[in-house]
Amino acid sequence: MGKETHSVLVVDDDKDIREIICDVLNDEGYRTVAAADGEEALELLRHGGPYCLVLLDLMMPVKDGWTFRQEQQADPAIADVPVFVVTAAGSPDRTQLGAIKGILHKPVNFKDLLGAVQAFC
Amino acid sequence: MTQLVSRHAPSLLDVVEAGRDGVLERWVARFLQRTGRLREDLSPEIQRAGAVLTRMGAALRQQPSAKGQGDVDVSLPGLALMTLRDAVFEAADSAGASLSARDVMAVNRVIDEALVANQAPPDVPLEQDQRSRQQLHALLEQLPVAVVIVEAPSGLVLLTNRQSRLLFGSRATPGALHETLYDGWTEGSPPAESPKPLARSLGTGELVQGELIKVRRDDGTFAYLRANSGPIRDGSGNMVAAIGIYDDVTAERQHEDALRFLADATALLASSLDYETTLRNLAGLAVPHLADWCAVEMAKADGSSEQLALAHLDPKKLEFAEELRRRYPPDPAVDTGVPRILRTGEAELYEYIPEAMILAAAKDEDHLRILRELGLRSALAVPIRAGGHVLGVLSLVSDEGGRHYSKTDLTITQEIADRAGQAIENAALYRDAQSAIRTREDFLSVASHELRTPLMALNLQVSTFIARSEAGQTPDISLEKMKRLYAQVLRMTTLVNQLLDVSQLATGTLALSCTNLDLGALAKDVIERFSDTAADARSALSLSVTGSTTGFWDRGRLEQVVTNLISNALKYAAGTPIAVRVEDDGGAARLSVADQGPGIALVDQERIFERFERAAPVRSFGGLGLGLWIVKQIVSSHGGSISVESAPGEGSRFIVQLPKQRKTREADGHGQRDALRPRGR
Structure with a gap:
């Protein structure tokens, strides 16, 4: 699993945030794919990839981050893709999130974001 | 005639004197029967009984000295004296004697005196003894x-x-x-x-x-x-x-009960903020010391009432009462009892429940029978008041407990009801305060989330720039990236402005700077600014303007109205076409923004114009929950109104009606700022 073969899936309903995260990671040599909600993200996980990491926002329309995690964990084909939560919520409810790799609290800075991605990609 | 009567009907004196032996014989028989003693042992008592009869004769002859025969021993047991009296009256009865009240009193007096004499020390001189007995009699009677x-x-x-x-x-x-x-x-x-x-x-x-x-x-x-x-x-x-x-000590005891009830009730009312449970417990406290029945009825919005609590010691009676209420539900229109108190707030006291009241309350024969069986004796009912409203009625009723309620009971019960009302009011205030705190906490959480999003974009861009510069790399500072950064600054500015608006509107003033402007043209400008966002949301944004749409309004504030309505439509109805219309409506201009999104349920339609409210779940959609509230405040400040037409699954249409000229001119028309108190807040 490496940055040459695998992509980072960036899931956030805010277009500006998606674009900036993707830009920063692309400049560091990572491949990125963006999704605007949990539904799109599940679709991409199942039919795209391979992915080394999902950067997951929680509060999103259509399908939120918690629901995304429940469906991801229920689907053996995609359950193992590591997930890092990136959220503006102060203390998000972790009970429904399952085994995530960590949480980045918005506003996230460059070093923290890069550190999280480097650990998995 | 008198002679005839006296000849044929002997007097009591005749019976006592002429029939003395017969009376004594009658007495001996009865006394032996009552005591089980032997006749041979009775001669001293027969002698004393004879002496009593002699005194009786003197008393019947109305000789004041009858009692003065102190040398005669009349010390007989009380039972013997009572039996002797019975024997005298029986003998009189069998002789057909005529009994005057005076004669009966004379006999009784002699017997009473003998009873008392038997208790007196034997060596007391007669005069003194008589005086003492009179004093004792007077003392006892008084x-x-x-x-x-x-x-x-x-x-x-x-x-x-x-x-x-x-x-x-x-x-x-x-x-x-x-x-x-x-x-x-x-x-x-x-x-x-x-x-x-x-x-x-x-x-x-x-x-x-x-x-x-x-x-x-x-x-x-x-x-x-x-x-x-x-x-x-x-x-x-x-x-x-x-x-x-x-x-x-009945009155004293009842007063103590009432005061104890007042003290217990006060402690109870102060113990909990759950007023329904408290009132149920209150009814239980009143029974049985203050009432056999205690009921709490609470007013409902439609003018009727609902029984919150009913207490009686006997569970069977409670079942009976519930059955009665099911069969004969209370009539809210009657002019007495609970319905009247709920209307007037005046207490009612029935020291005695008159038969007429039961007759009037009975709806049929069966009902009358049941009401009579309940045996209600006395009742009182007082309003439970809070904040000038009658919230309910507290009723006390006595049946076989036999208590009759007084004005003092009414005063004490009203005091309890007033304290209950105060407790209910406090509980409501506490709930409101808790709700306000929750709302504030929710809002702070949402506001923090909203501010973090643009801050995240800025932070990431700037920290990347610094990290790369420090690493000796050349950071990308293209115009496109700068524009993106600037967009985040604008976004934060908007959020901060909204927060400032909340603070300003909460104090009741909204500064308006009005000029003559064309709402159609203003809407066109705003829509142009939304072209990129609309494209991202895959929504077609259209505008139609008909007629004259010029009025005297605050440009900045109206831009905020159009912006908030369009950005809401793009947020909640992304992917559906959004139609903005500006129309001439005589003295007013009408702006409408219609989408074909998920729509808003009827229960949510009022709520969405309130501060910090939203119809959509906060997990799915961001935002401060302030947009529509601010729109409403701005529109109200212009003398206009806002409404929504929507149904789930059928999209939403927000309609703003703005008078072209304000009825009361408070500005000179050249952009001078004025202050208006927003309506409806």
């Missing part, structure tokens, strides 16, 4: 407590006074058995296990002091008596009688 003296060991009542006759009625008669004096028992003990105080004194010589007994009066109501009793002994220490003294 005493504010009931006094009963019974003979030992027979238990026959020898002497009563005025208070005892008032308290025990016809049963307080000399010669009666003291056991039948009253039906009652010691408070706090089962009736069967508490012999009456007087019986205990009589049986064992016990001295009873201040024992509280509960007795049933002739009319079925209860009285509380403070009882004292003890033995009366002769010179040799033998018990010859027992005395019982009874103080009627």
Whole structure:
């Protein structure tokens, strides 16, 4: 699993945030794919990839981050893709999130974001 | 005629004097029967009974000196004297004698005097003895407590006074058995296990002091008596009688009960903010000390009432009452009782429930029968008030407990109801305060989330720039990236402005700077700014303007109105076409923004214009929950209105109606700032 073969899936309903995260990671040599909600993200996980990491926002329309995690964990084909939560919520409810790799609290800075991605990609 | 009567009908004197031996014989037979003694042993008593009859004769002849025959021994047991009196009246009856009231009183007086004489020390001079007896009689009659003296060991009542006759009625008669004096028992003990105080004194010589007994009066109501009793002994220490003294403490006891209820109720009301449970417990507290029935009825919005609590000691009676209420539900239109109190807030007191009231309340024969069976005696009902409104009614009713409510009871019960009202009001204030705190916390959480999003974009861009510069790399500072950064700055500015608006509007003022402007043109400008966002949301944004849409408005504020409505539509109805229309409506301009999104349920349609409210779940959609509230405040400040037409699954249409000229001109029309109090807040 490496940055040459695998992509980072960036899931956030805010277009500006998606674009900036993707830009920063692309400049560091990572491949990125963006999704605007949990539904799109599940679709991409199942039919795209391979992915080394999902950067997951929680509060999103259509399908939120918690629901995304429940469906991801229920689907053996995609359950193992590591997930890092990136959220503006102060203390998000972790009970429904399952085994995530960590949480980045918005506003996230460059070093923290890069550190999280480097650990998995 | 008088002579005829006197010839054919003997007088009581005739019977006593002429038929003396017959009377004595009759007495001996009865007395032996009652005591089980032998005739041979009775000669001294027969002699003394004869002496009593001699006195009786003198009394019937109205000789004042009748009592002065002190040398004659009349010391007979009380039972013997009572039996002698019975024998005299029986003999008179069988002789067909005419009995005048005066004659009957004379006989009774002699017997009473003999009873008292038997208790007097034998060596007291006659004059003094007579005086003492008169004084004792006067004292007993005037005493504010009931006094009963019974003979030992027979238990026959020898002497009563005025208070005892008032308290025990016809049963307080000399010669009666003291056991039948009253039906009652010691408070706090089962009736069967508490012999009456007087019986205990009589049986064992016990001295009873201040024992509280509960007795049933002739009319079925209860009285509380403070009882004292003890033995009366002769010179040799033998018990010859027992005395019982009874103080009627019913009123005092009822007042104590009421005060205890007030204290307990106050503690109860202060103990919890859950007023429904509290009021149920309150009803339980009133029963049985203050009432046999206690009900709490709460007013409903439609003018009717609902029974929150009903208490009675007997569960069967409760079931009965519930069944009664099901069969004959209360009529909210009646002009008495709970419905009237709910309307007027005036308390009602029925010291006695009149038959007419039961007749008026009965809806049919069966109902009347049931109401009569309930045996309701007295009732009072008071309003439970808070903040100038009648919230409910607290009712107390007595049935077999026999209490009759007084104005004092009404005052105390009203005091409890007022405290209950205060408790309900406090609970409501507490709930409101809790809700306000929750709303504020939710809002702070949402506001923090909203501010973090643009801050995240800025932070990431700037920290990347710094990290790369420090690493000796050339950071990308293209115009495109700078524009993106700037967009985040604008986004934060908008959020901060909204927060400032909240603060300004919360204090009740919104500064307007009005000029003549065209709403159609303004809408066109705003829509152009949304072209990129609309494209991202895959929504087609259209505008149609008809007629003259120029008015005297605040440009910045109206831009905010159009912006908030369009950005809401793009947020909640992304992917559907959004149609903005600006139309001339005579003296007003109408702006509408329609989408084909998920729509808003009817229950949410009012709420969405409130501060910090939203119809969509916060997990799915960001935003401060302020947009529509701010729109409403701005529109109201311009004298206009906003409404929504929507149904789930059928999209939403927000309609803003803005008068072209404000009715009250407060600005000079050249952009001078003025302040208006927003309506509806």
